Amino acid sequence: MVHLVALAALSSASTAALACEALRMVPGGTVVQVTDGDTVVLHTGTVVRMIGTQAPKLPLGREGFETWPLAPEAKAALEAIALNKTVQLGYGGEEIDRYERALAHVFVETDDGLVWAQQAMVARGLARVYSFPDNRACLDLLFAAEGRARTAGLGIWRDPYYSTRAADAPGDLLARAGHYELVEGRILLADQSGGRVYLNFGRFWKEDFTAVIEAQALRLFAETGVDPLMLEGALVRVRGWVDDRDGPRIEITHPEQIEVLATR
Known part of the structure; x- marks a missing residue:
């Protein structure tokens, strides 16, 4: 069954690529080296960081x-x-990062059409969605592929290293400080103070897990018509880098870091 899910996800990659119409498409060239699971090198010497995935x-x-x-x-x-x-x-x-790498979605030319490399990797469970405030195109399609792979237990989703963490286990989250994590839990309190919004997942804000939305990120929320204060009581999945500041915390820089699983 898992094998069939993977094959189905890959066979739909070409169709999904066409559905992502927000991109500026340009010729790339030939891939002459694969550095890791999200970076390739073209014959021109251009290093491409496959944006949207990790x-x-x-x-x-x-x-x-x-x-x-x-x-x-x-x-x-x-x-x-x-x-x-x-x-x-x-x-x-954003098209170039500080390391002079191209930040792009990679579409492989095949006899059956274009295969979106990012989606194919996520669909196999060998990458997860990883976004930035200045690079948010086509994330809905990648989230859908990730959800299918996670449900089927493909690749990284059967390894405890990548397990979704519980927001109500702050000690476990502190042990993952410095790591990129997916955290699920219910927001007990959404509060705004000093230009920031704090999404508190426990009653003791100096010990429990918190997602913090800075002022610049709040502008992106407003542009997308999302009021994070309305998330109070919602069951959500938050993704980002865990740090330790008055308990475990993830800084939210753009709306796509928060997936609403249930409103109440």
């Missing part, structure tokens, strides 16, 4: 950096999808 990480020369579970498998999967193949690039936001 695959398990490899050390890549970083001293003391431990290989994340399934990182070699993610790299091998992306090689099977894109290596030595011609690709097109789709831009939907």
Whole structure:
């Protein structure tokens, strides 16, 4: 059953790619190297960070950096999808990062049409959705693919390293400080103070998990017609980097970091 789910997700990749119409499409070239599960190098020398996803990480020369579970498998999967193949690039936001990498969606040319590499990796459970405030195009399609892979227990979703964490277990979350996590729980209090909105998941705000929305992010919420104060009582999934500041916390920089699972 899991195998059939994976095949179905991959077979729909070309169709889904066409559904993402918000991108500025340009010719890319041939992929001559796959660095890891979310980065490729083109024959032109351009390094492309596949925006919208985060695959398990490899050390890549970083001293003391431990290989994340399934990182070699993610790299091998992306090689099977894109290596030595011609690709097109789709831009939907900021196009170059501080490392001079292209920030793009990668579409692989095949006999059956374009295959969206990001969606294919997420559908296999070998990457998860990872977005930025200046790069938010096509996330709904990636979230849908991630949801299917998570439900089917594909790839990273069967490894405890990537498990969705419980918001009401602050001690466990503190142990994951410095890690990118998905956290689920019910917002007990949504409060605005000093230009920020605090989404509190426990009654003791100096100990329990909190999601903090800064003023700049609140403008993005307003643009999308979402009032985070109305999330009080909602069951949500929050994704982001966990830090330790008056208990475990995730900073919210854009609305897509919060998925509403139930309103009450």
